[in-house]
Amino acid sequence: MVRGKIQMKKIENATSRQVTFSKRRNGLLKKAFELSVLCEAEVAVIIFSQKGRLHEFSSSEMQKTIERYYKYAKGGHTNNTDVEQYMQRLKRESANMAKKIEYLDDSRRKLLGHGLSICTREELQEIESQLERSLRSIRARKAQLLMDQIVHLKAKERLLIEEKKSLSEKCGAKNPRQLLAQEKDVVTFCSRSCQSSETNVETELFIGLPEMRCSKAV
Structure with missing residues (x-):
């Protein structure tokens, strides 16, 4: 649908005039912003509504732009x-x-x-509110740091458990009970070996010549 051409004259209907002003004003300010961004131009727009309300846009400080305008409007002097x-x-x-x-x-x-x-009650109440807000922010940040630390420690704990499990599997011990049983078997074997060695050692004391020892044995 093609829009009809709008005749350039004052809009008599107050509501339509206000709607048109709002739309055209926003469009003009948008175009000024686009021009300042795309072309790096210093743009300033000042609009006063029919009721005297001010609307403005400036890509830099408005006062500086106005002063610059006055400077160049007077011939650069x-x-x-x-x-x-x-x-x-x-x-x-x-x-x-x-x-x-x-x-x-x-x-x-x-x-x-x-x-x-020298503070009034209202000022003291405002100061108290500011301190409470600051304290809440500090506590929230502290709690966040503690939670981050807990998460880090839990992750470290999991790594240590996995490392311990890996080392246990490499040592051939699936659990501490098996490892303890192996240690007991080693101790028992050593004890029995020591007892066997003691039974094979001659402990009888004999004093005299070797011939006498042999005859005695016969």
């Missing part, structure tokens, strides 16, 4: 006013950064338990 505005912007950014650093440092001191005397 800068003046003292531009330099002064740039310095004022840097001062504002520096002041905002200093405030953020001060806020982060104050929050860190409160989390460590310092400077709590």
Whole structure:
């Protein structure tokens, strides 16, 4: 189905006008994004709706893009006013950064338990909530590490059991009872050998000449 050509004039119906604005706005912002990515172009789009609502897109910092636009719109020449505005912007950014650093440092001191005397009940409750969230995260990470260690030890245990089984099979002992029985057989054999040797050894004591010993034996 072919779409009909839309006449370029104001849409009288308020609902249709709002729907068309939303669709065309999203399409325009999407095309601006694609242009900035595909062509590495610095793109900035500013849209104000009929009710004065701001919609914008910028591939970089919007303020820098506007300043760059003013710079090239004036023929590429800068003046003292531009330099002064740039310095004022840097001062504002520096002041905002200093405030953020001060806020982060104050929050860190409160989390460590310092400077709590000036805190309200709501602030103390918020600090307590932050600490509880941090503690839960720490405990979860600790539990994960313990579980990983348990899994590693179990795997190591299985390897040791398999290695022990392999060594037992190489030694010809299928189980500890057979090995113990073999040891008992060896001990019994040694005992019997010693007893047999003792019975064959002459222990009679004889004093005298060899002839006397022979005659006595006769």
